[in-house]
Amino acid sequence: MRWRPGPIVTILAIAAVVPLVDLVLPAELALSEAVRTVFLYAILALGLNVMTGYAGMLNLGIAAFMAIGAYAFGILSCEIYPFQLGFWPALALTIPIGALAGFILGAPTLGLRGDYLAIVTLGFGEIVQDILKNLDSITKGMQGINPLPAPSIGGAMWTSNDERSWYYLLLALLTLTVIAARNLERSRLGRAWFSIREDELASRSMGIRVERAKMIAFATGAAIAAFAGGLSASVLSSTGEPNNYDFQVSILALCIIIVGGIGGVAGVLVGSLVMVGLNSIVLAKATAWMAAHGIGSQGNVMLSPNNWKFLIFGLALVIAVRIKPTGILPPKLERGRV
Amino acid sequence: MKAMEVHGVGVTFGGIIAVHDVSFAVEPGEIFAVIGPNGAGKTTLFNAVTGIHPPTHGHVELDGREQVAPMTRQTMVELLVAFLLVGVGVAATVNVERLWQASVIDNYIYEQPFPWGSALADLGRAVATLGWLGGALPLVCGGLVGAGAAWTNWSRARRSPDHIARTGVARTFQNIRLFNELSLVQNVLVGMDARMRAGFFSALLRLPRFRRERERFHAEAMKLLEFVGLADRALEAAGALPYGFRRRLEIARALAGTPKLILLDEPAAGMNPTEVGGLMALIRRVRDRGTTVILIEHHMKLVMGISDRIHVLQYGRTIAEGSPDAIRSNPRCIEAYLGVEENG
Numbered sequence: 001m002r003w004r005p006g007p008i009v010t011i012l013a014i015a016a017v018v019p020l021v022d023l024v025l026p027a028e029l030a031l032s033e034a035v036r037t038v039f040l041y042a043i044l045a046l047g048l049n050v051m052t053g054y055a056g057m058l059n060l061g062i063a064a065f066m067a068i069g070a071y072a073f074g075i076l077s078c079e080i081y082p083f084q085l086g087f088w089p090a091l092a093l094t095i096p097i098g099a100l101a102g103f104i105l106g107a108p109t110l111g112l113r114g115d116y117l118a119i120v121t122l123g124f125g126e127i128v129q130d131i132l133k134n135l136d137s138i139t140k141g142m143q144g145i146n147p148l149p150a151p152s153i154g155g156a157m158w159t160s161n162d163e164r165s166w167y168y169l170l171l172a173l174l175t176l177t178v179i180a181a182r183n184l185e186r187s188r189l190g191r192a193w194f195s196i197r198e199d200e201l202a203s204r205s206m207g208i209r210v211e212r213a214k215m216i217a218f219a220t221g222a223a224i225a226a227f228a229g230g231l232s233a234s235v236l237s238s239t240g241e242p243n244n245y246d247f248q249v250s251i252l253a254l255c256i257i258i259v260g261g262i263g264g265v266a267g268v269l270v271g272s273l274v275m276v277g278l279n280s281i282v283l284a285k286a287t288a289w290m291a292a293h294g295i296g297s298q299g300n301v302m303l304s305p306n307n308w309k310f311l312i313f314g315l316a317l318v319i320a321v322r323i324k325p326t327g328i329l330p331p332k333l334e335r336g337r338v
Numbered sequence: 339m340k341a342m343e344v345h346g347v348g349v350t351f352g353g354i355i356a357v358h359d360v361s362f363a364v365e366p367g368e369i370f371a372v373i374g375p376n377g378a379g380k381t382t383l384f385n386a387v388t389g390i391h392p393p394t395h396g397h398v399e400l401d402g403r404e405q406v407a408p409m410t411r412q413t414m415v416e417l418l419v420a421f422l423l424v425g426v427g428v429a430a431t432v433n434v435e436r437l438w439q440a441s442v443i444d445n446y447i448y449e450q451p452f453p454w455g456s457a458l459a460d461l462g463r464a465v466a467t468l469g470w471l472g473g474a475l476p477l478v479c480g481g482l483v484g485a486g487a488a489w490t491n492w493s494r495a496r497r498s499p500d501h502i503a504r505t506g507v508a509r510t511f512q513n514i515r516l517f518n519e520l521s522l523v524q525n526v527l528v529g530m531d532a533r534m535r536a537g538f539f540s541a542l543l544r545l546p547r548f549r550r551e552r553e554r555f556h557a558e559a560m561k562l563l564e565f566v567g568l569a570d571r572a573l574e575a576a577g578a579l580p581y582g583f584r585r586r587l588e589i590a591r592a593l594a595g596t597p598k599l600i601l602l603d604e605p606a607a608g609m610n611p612t613e614v615g616g617l618m619a620l621i622r623r624v625r626d627r628g629t630t631v632i633l634i635e636h637h638m639k640l641v642m643g644i645s646d647r648i649h650v651l652q653y654g655r656t657i658a659e660g661s662p663d664a665i666r667s668n669p670r671c672i673e674a675y676l677g678v679e680e681n682g
Contacts, residue, residue: 082442082452104427108487137435137443180542187541187548188527188534195517195528202515205388207503207532207595211495216538 007266007329008182012175019167032163033235034280039170040232042272043177044249045256046265047224050181052254053263053331054190055217056197058118061125062253065222067132067245068101069094069229074145074239075138087151091230098226099219106218110211113200125250132242139242146238166235173231177224181265184220193217197263252276255313259320261327270328278316283309339402341366341599341630342387342507348395349379349386349654356382357654359396364599369621369631371641373665374651375675380634381512383651384601388509389502400505400599407496417485417492424484425477432476433468440464504532508592509601512634514584518577522568522587525576526559529594559594566590566620582613586620593624600624602633606640618644642666650675 005013048062076083077090085093109120132139139145151169184190192213195203204210233239252275257263260271286305305312320328340363349357357379364370372380386393389405398405430437441461445453465473495501503509508529517525534555540548563569566586571579576587585605592600605621606614618640625631635641641648642662650658650665652674658665665671 080448082446082457084452110491135435138438183542183544184538188531188536188551189538189541191520191524191528192531194520194524198517198519199515201390201499202511202517203528204499205390205503205509205511206529206591207500208528209500211491 008178008269011266011269012171012178015171016168019164034277034284036166036170036235037280038272038276039174040228040235041253041256041276042174042269043228043231044225045253045260045268045272046177046181047221047228048253049221049257049263049265049268050184050193050224051217051221053257053268054185054193054197055214056193057214057217058114059121059221060118060247060250060254061121061123061128062221062225063245063247063249064121064125064128065098065101065225066229066232066249067128067239067242068222069098069226070233070239070245071132071139071145071229072097072226073230073233074148077149077234078145078147080145087149087234090149091151091227091234094226094230095223098229099223101226102219102222103215105222106215110214122247122250125245125247129242129246132245142241144239144241144244145233148233148237148239150234150237170231170235173227177227178265178269181224185265189213189216194263252279252313255317257327259317259327261330264327264329264331267327267329267331274328275313275316278312279309283312339366340364340399341368341401342632343399343402344383344387344396345399346396347383347386347393347398349382349391350394351391355654357386357393357651360651360654360656361396362649362656362659364630364632365646366598366630367625367628368646369625369633369644371645371648372632372634372651373636373641373648373675377653378651379654380651381603382654384509384603384634387502388507388601389497389499392497400507405497405502405505407501413492417488420488421481421485424487425479425481428480428483429468429473429476433464433472436468436472437461437464503595503597506595506598507601508595508597508599510585510588510592510603510605512603512607514588516576516579516584516587516591518575520576521573522563522576522579523556523559523572525587525591526562526594527555529591530555530559532595562590562594563587565593565623567616582609585609585617589620589624593627593629597629599630599632602631602635604634604636606635606637609637614640 044062044066047065048059051057051059051062072094073090075081076085076093077087078084083090105121105124109117112120133141136142192203192208195206195208196210196213200210229245256271256275257268258271259275260269261267283305290303290305324330342364344360344362346359346361347357348355348359360379360383362370372383374380382391385391387398441457441464445457445460468474517528520528534551536545536548536551539545560569560572563572566589568579568583568586568590571583576584579587589600589602589605592602602621606617609617614637621631621633621644633641633645645662647660648658648662648665649656650668650671657674658668658671660668
């Protein structure tokens with residue numbers, strides 16, 4: 001059979017070409033901070049997809065793992081702390097730290113199902129924020145930890161001015177995450193996750209160790225989310241305040257995988273482009289355009305599209321679920337092997 | 339040695355006695371049928387054997403061994419590790435600011451290399467000054483919680499369905515429970531999971547070990563599908579299969595773990611006579627592979643045709659056991675289940 005590029009390869013290839021052609025998007029937009037957010041959310045949503053999409057465990061607190069990753073990156077790399085690791089080792093360490101955090105939350109909650117697990121993870125999301133706020137001797141409280149290092153390769157620094165390097169770095173890291181998620185999905189472990197999602201009792205009766213598989217899903221998802229967190233802290237050169245990792249972030253990640261197509265990598269990529277693109281590109285552009293043309297720029301908060309964004313989000317979600325309940329790019333049955 | 343021995347098994351749900359004091363033994367290589375009117379406790383008995391509802395009384399032995407996982411040295415080490423991890427975790431969390439201050443902040447001078455040695459020594463001294471209330475109490479309390487949780491987890495898992503399935507007991511379900519969104523091969527591969535060894539990292543990095551295992555099990559799954567006559571549909575979704583084929587797929591999935599014993603819960607339900615004929619042949623072939631078969635069935639032609647011995651339940655109690663001929667002529671069974679033939 002002739003090899004044809006699947007949707008994932010297509011999406012990543014298009015993403016690789018976009019900055020080279022000025023036709024599709026003006027260069028300053030394609031490479032601006034808005035596009036970085038799309039990448040960061042795509043990685044975060046891939047992490048959530050491991051828990052919620054593959055293993056079927058609804059998680060409403062994924063932002064907490066992102067926060068843990070961001071603060072771990074901050075503490076390990078910022079010059080006000082003794083560790084002062086560079087970008088790469090600090091970023092690499094966010095992965096095991098996130099997995100450990102996922103393990104700590106996952107271990108006591110293994111027996112919980114569906115709604116109960118969702119409530120616990122929701123609570124966890126809030127608790128982590130509170131801890132970060134109140135433990136200010138370590139986390140610097142509401143100030144956040146800054147400045148944080150930008151990535152460097154062979155001594156050459158990536159500065160925030162070099163938009164194109166950032167773009168390709170994020171694309172490469174996203175591609176790595178995609179490969180990791182795909183490899184796990186198409187393995188014994190992924191099959192166990194799918195079987196648990198479909199019928200926990202039947203898969204248990206076939207000898208699947210359900211608790212163990214769920215635990216690995218939790219730790220893997222948390223590790224990917226923490227990786228996204230560390231990366232976002234480096235992008236902003238600051239962890240930001242703890243409120244940056246609130247419930248909105250978790251919900252946006254959940255919307256991404258629902259709108260894109262829960263349980264599939266391609267769906268998550270499209271979903272993050274649609275949802276985050278709507279948030280940080282379309283709405284931001286619309287607001288700027290209206291301001292430039294003197295519509296509602298001063299005073300009238302009702303005339304700013306940015307202030308309507310949660311209404312628009314909700315509407316987009318309702319429409320998406322009504323028209324295509326399985327998402328824009330629903331995962332295909334793995335017809336091939338394994 | 340018996341393939342399976344059921345010793346005085348009873349299952350009660352609150353005040354309801356679903357199964358009461360049932361005992362029987364199944365020889366290796368036998369086809370053993372459990373029959374009885376609806377509500378006689380047949381499926382409950384299966385659930386007790388496979389660990390879905392552990393028996394409230396009595397016990398089940400497989401190959402002369404107790405089904406429940408024994409306490410090993412590894413279990414004890416795991417309990418100890420859980421005690422220490424959670425205990426130290428709780429104690430460290432309670433004192434996190436103090437320890438951080440003593441080890442990191444007090445030792446760190448901006449733009450000078452961090453003195454790891456003295457920081458660790460300070461950390462040790464700070465831990466020593468925590469004393470009873472700050473250090474030992476959280477350590478012990480947290481440790482007890484951790485070890486208790488690990489203990490509960492272990493004692494539940496020791497007789498859970500996954501453990502029992504891994505000791506060589508496979509089953510099918512009365513209301514077919516396939517993984518509908520997975521393909522036929524994948525359904526069978528799920529049944530093989532217990533035999534696979536490649537772990538997380540070999541899957542993540544696609545190590546040669548992972549590839550070898552994948553090829554091997556995939557080929558074996560195709561063989562099993564061939565065995566039940568579904569090989570040409572291997573890549574279709576299980577949910578799209580016609581009813582009669584689903585039973586066959588369930589049997590293939592159950593066989594995938596190379597069980598010594600397979601429990602079939604009403605395999606012929608809803609099948610037409612031709613399909614039942616094919617199913618009988620299939621069950622015989624399963625037995626000929628060396629797997630002991632225990633089945634629940636209402637379809638008398640099938641039960642009488644293939645069983646070596648039959649066990650009859652009514653209201654959760656045993657009323658008879660014997661060869662098909664003996665059961666057919668047993669007046670109590672006729673009354674309870676087969677029905678009295680009217681003359682004239």
